[in-house]
Each structure stands twice: as C-alpha cells, then as structure tokens.
Amino acid sequence: MSKIGNIPVNAQAGKKRTNPLAGVFDELVQFCQSRSMFMLHYCTGCGAIELPPAMTSRFDMERLGIQPMVTPRQADILLVTGYVSVKTLKRVILTYEQMQSPKYVIGICSCTVNGGMYWQSYATAKVLNEYLPVDVYIAGCMPRPEAVIEGMRRLMRNIEEGKGHAWKDYFQRYDYYLGNQQHLFGDDWQTPTDIIGEARHYGLETEQTYGEHTRILEQHQQPLEPHKMRIKF
Amino acid sequence: MNCEEINLWLDTLLAEIEEIEVTRKSERRVRVDVPASSLPALLELLKGKASYVHLSAISCVDWPDDEEFELVYHCWSYEAKSLLSAHTRIPRNSAQEFAHYVSVYDIYKPAAFFERDIYEMYGIYFESSPYMEKFILTEWNGPPPMRKDFDAEQYVNDTFNWADYHPQWLQELEEDGGGIAVRPEDIRL
Amino acid sequence: MRPENYQLVALPNSDEYELFIGPNHPGIEGNYAFKLKLDGDRVISGKADAGYLHRGFEKLMEGRLWIQNLAIVPRICVPDPVPMEVVYSLTVEDIEKMEVPLRGQWIRVMQLELSRIASHLFTFGGHAATTGMYTPSYWGVADRDLALDLFEELTGGRVYHIYNIPGGVRRDIPNGFLDRLSDYLDYLETRQNDYDNLLFTNQVFVKRARNVGVINQEQALEWGVTGPNLRATGLAFDVRRDDPYLIYNELDFEIPTQTAGDCLARILVRRDELFQSVRILRQIIKHLPSVKGPVRAPIPNPLAWNVSMGESYCRVESSKGELAYYTVSDGGPKPYRVHVRGASSMHAVQVLENMAVGQRIEDIAQIMFSLDACPPEVDR
C-alpha cells in the first residue's frame, strides 16, 4: 500500500477505502492529470493535416495543457489521425503498447469510426476500437481544428470526472483485442510487450484477459532477448 | 534542334520500326501502338535520338476479356515539348501466377518505381528490373489487388466487421414501429 | 512477432549499424519510413519503406461513379488537393471533348495558385523545423490558415474542396471574394521581408541548408525529378508554360530557377514561386470581373453519366512537381482505370535514396522536406 504522509492512497484489494482524504487526493490527481497531457500524434492518415493549425498559433492547443511529444514512452494520448491501413495498424498497436498507463486513445476522423469513405478499400482497417480501446472519437471528414480541440476537452472532462478508463479495458479484455489483431495479421502476430504480465502487475486481470487467442500467442511467443551491441569505440 | 526538326526526325524514326501505328492526337500528344517485342527498341530510339528523356509514367490497364495487359509508357521531350504515349499489349497468362515482360530500367531510371508498382498491383514480373520485391503491399498476401478479377468489396465484407450504429433516437423510433428501411439491393452481406 | 521490417539486424564485426526513421517520427513528412545504414553518422545507404498510407485509390475509383470519384481524389495529396481535382476533371473533359467555359477556367487557375501558396507556406515551416527553427513553422501554418479561410468561403471546405467538377467549377465566386483575396495577397507581400529575415537570408538556416542534398541537372533528369526540385538545378521547365493547360498561356509569369541544386536552392525556388503565384493571382483579380459567362459546361445527369470511350493522359504542375492522371473509360458509368502519377513518387523514393548516400543523419529529415515529398502520393 502506498502512502503519502500518513494517508493511505490505494486500498488493499477487496477493501473499501476509509480515509476521507483519499477521495480528495484522487480528485487532485485526476485534475492534474487532465491538465498536463502530452500527445503523440501518429499521422496515420489525412486528418493529420488539421493538427498543425490546431497546435500552432491560431488555435493553440497548448493553452489547454496539451503538447506534442515525440516518443511514445513519455506520451499520454495517442492520436490516431485518420484511416489506418493494415500496415500502419501494426505500428499503431506497437506504439500503443509501449506507452505508459494511464494512456488514452483519440480516434480522429470518420475513417477510424467505421471505415469512412474507404469502406471498400482492401487495405484499411475499419473499426479502430476492435483493435485498441478508444476513449474519444472525433467524427468528421476531416474534423476542423475546433472540433479536435473540443474532442480534447471532452477527454479532459472525462479524466477529471474519473471516467477515462478505456486503457484498463485493454488489459481486462486482452483476449478480445488480441483475437481481432490475430484475425487481421495472422496467428503468429506477437508484440514485444508482455501485456499479460502488465495486467498482472496492475492487478487488472479478469477472466477475459485469457482465452483461446492468448493460448495461441503463448504457443509461439519467444522471450525477447537483449540484443548485443557491437559498436566499437 | 527545335521542335519542328524533332518532329520530322520523329516521323523518320518511327518509320524504322515495324508494325507501328502513330496517331497524332493533338499538337503535343502522340499516341503510338507497338508490338511488345519492339517497345524497348522504340524507347531506346526515342531517348537516344529524339530527346524524349523524361519517362513520365508507366500505366498498366487490365483487359481480362482480351486476356491481355496493356502497358502505356508516357515519355516527355523537354525540347520538342511533346508527350508520346507508347501503348503495347502483353498476354495476361491467367493460368500462371505472373505475366512477364522486360524492364526498361537501363533506358529510363524512373521505370524502377513504376515497374515495382505494377508488379505488386498486377503481378507482371519485369525481368532485370532492380527492385522486384514488395514495397507498398508488404503485409498483403492475397492476389494482386488491381486485377479486375479481384473483388475488393467481397474481400472487405469477408474480412472486416462494421460498427453498429444504434443511437437512442433510433431505438425510440423503433419502439414506435419505425426505423431505417434498407432496400434489398443495398444490404451488405 | 515484431513486424519483419523492424527487426534489428546485427552486422557482425563492423562499425556499421542500421537506423530506422519513421513511420512515426517528427522528422518524417507524414506516415513514411526510411531505413538507413550508417557508419558513424554518415549514411552508407538508405531504403525507403512506403505503403503505410496505401488505400488502393485506383481500385476504389474503379468501383465508384465518375462524379463520386471527385470526393476521393483530393485525398491523394493532402497539403495540395486542388491540382488533384483539376487534373481528374481535365482527363474527363479530354475524353468527353468538353470545353470548359472561360470563366470556369479562370476560377480554376485562381484556386490552383492559391493552393500552391498554401502548400509552399506549409513546406517552409516543415523545412525550417527540421533544422531546429520552429518560428517559421508557426508563421507558415498561420499564414496558410488565412488561405484556407478563403477556400472555406469559396468552396465550403477548409482542406478538401471538391469544387472542381468535369466541365468547370461548381458555382461562381461569392461577392467581394476578390477583394478579400487581394487583401490576403497584400498581407503576404508585407510578410515577405519578415520571412526573408527569419528564414531565407538567415545565416543560421543558410549555412545549414547549403551544400546539403546536392543533385545536379544531369542526375535530376536521369532520375525523373520534376517541379521545383528540377528548377533548383537550373532547368527552367514548368508544365504551366511548356505544356499549357487551362488559361496559363494568357498569364504573364516567370519561372524562377536556381543552379546549386541543394536544399537551399530548392527552398529559394519555392519562395520565388510563391511570389510568382501572388503575381498570377493579381492578374486574375484584374481580369476575372471582365470574363463573363457561365462557370461550367452542362453535364448529363451525373448519377447516370456514361463517359464515352477513350483514354487521356493529362498533366498539371502541382506544388510538388509534375502531376498526371491516366484515365481510361470503357463507356461505362465508372472509370475503367485511373492511374495516378503522384508528383513525389520519384522524389520520395529513388531520388531520396540516392541523395541520402554520404549525408549525415541529421540532414536526412531536411532533405526529405526540401524535396517536398508527399507520402500519400507515393502510396495512393
């Protein structure tokens, strides 16, 4: 159990928290979290073109406390800006799994909702939340910068009210997401991240974390070995 | 050399090649139909002797009814200011995996990009083209998708699910016996 | 399994190593990857990896009506969508032997030039950002946004306009539009000095961009370089002048060139082009009110429009280079085949791969932006 001063912050599993200050502390954390977010904008599709205006002087997202970040490991929000082709989807999932929790996904553009105008296309994945848990969708083709900012504020509100929990869903229902991924990429699909181990670490495993798909994964998953560096000096 | 000289020159050059058919579509557009065997020779002449140094594009058209692929080489001359489209047809070889043709990379360097593209999208193998590996469709193991006999819509419906859109207002309508009517021909199976 | 492309490759007993840039990387223009083999910080060879933006446009277009396709063509090149609509319409008009009314042509040229300005402003910002200067990218995007406002007024869409249709443009320009356009051009001209001081003559930038990514004219012709990148090597070729379409032969403009063929030359060519576009737009503002008449030729019922049999290859000069469509119609309601020759399909792949050799790592992003490569045009 972690403590701040004398206040126990987390309750033990199965117990209710009794300390009245714990709730206040939670709110404080949520408030701070919602006001300093780093986003990783993965320019998966054409919606990315409206992000530079939204980020720079005219619409200025930074006044909301949202800033672009260059690496996934330090980012809180993954922006998926537009249609995701199957080739990109692999990289999006890799990126998502590398991010630290709590993490949020925003699907910008109609194409991430249901295929959009590329519904006929053999190369793009259609429904993003089959493969990743999505917090907020911003529909539109393409959404204007105002809409993007509105979507961001919706996410901020959700976090502040303690509703932004989609990332937990990924651990809790990993089997479902993995199944959809395997359907698209083949049964030997595997990422370097150990999701099940992480789920255990966060105490988020449920029955739906495991299933037939995770069993397929276990069959051929090889432990990652550190790569030998050979740079001479 | 000025434009007119090159154009005259072009006519004499083209007369050298057998079974060639030249159509002048407009002042700056020439259409040439050649048999597949003499196309590389034609391009060589065009580049070497008639200043058509820029290969603008290679387009491929699939004609399954004729069992043929049509390849179109668009060449531009900076001096004559005219665009020559050389059309040729090669057998489609539906029974085999690939159709075959020769690469023109040694004449025009930009051809490498277009040939790789056509190889991926139509499955035409260009002999002696330098990059004949997958480029755009690295995660794709189906048939070459641009062929007319590949049904993209069927593939999409078999592979992907569609999100359900069932909002509150629709539910209320449905409770009253209404709803969205879908014409039978619009139903996606 | 990791995606095959991203396995680390050990090169035993050597100092060489591999570095992957992209697909999600701030130094890459869009969703595109570039694999480098390095010795120290020198590039030995580079390999482009495209296909992240592949949607199978050409296949999609075969499945839609002629008029429906107008909605998807602008998506092929996002920063500069207007030339896409125009060249698609041009091919259809060419097959149908349709004449576009003069006023429609003038309005089209107006949009094309405005779009060129917007795209170049965007590129300045991107290019400067890769050298570590972020102010031009803020300025460029903000000034581009004013152009997008004009587009919004004209067409209803900020980025994608779908305003050109085969036969002309959808509707006439709104009242007072030309005044606002003229104000915008005045504004751009007042900014010229600021941009020069900040970017084009700024020694910090100039020293960084000079002699980086050099290509000479001979190589450029051999590798099929077009557009501003070709003009930066000294060849004054422009489709607008040498293979004129619409009413470009009635306009008076120059073709700016540079001879060095490096990153600096390329951005300077773009700078000069931007002000040439301003000059063209000024002529349009003067002429357009005197060109009377309809803005579009009548077309048959667009939902049951069987374009007659034929084929056409049309080219325009987009802000990236030569952009061409090859359209084949078999007389049906849908195109039989549309082949898109993206303007940067050469620049982003072969030219970049060749240019990267011998450069340093930090210059790769700059070279890519200076070529103004647009990945969706490569992938389609």
Ligand code: SF4
């Ligand atoms: S919704 Fe429109 S703008 Fe967004 S990715 Fe799809 S096509 Fe592009």
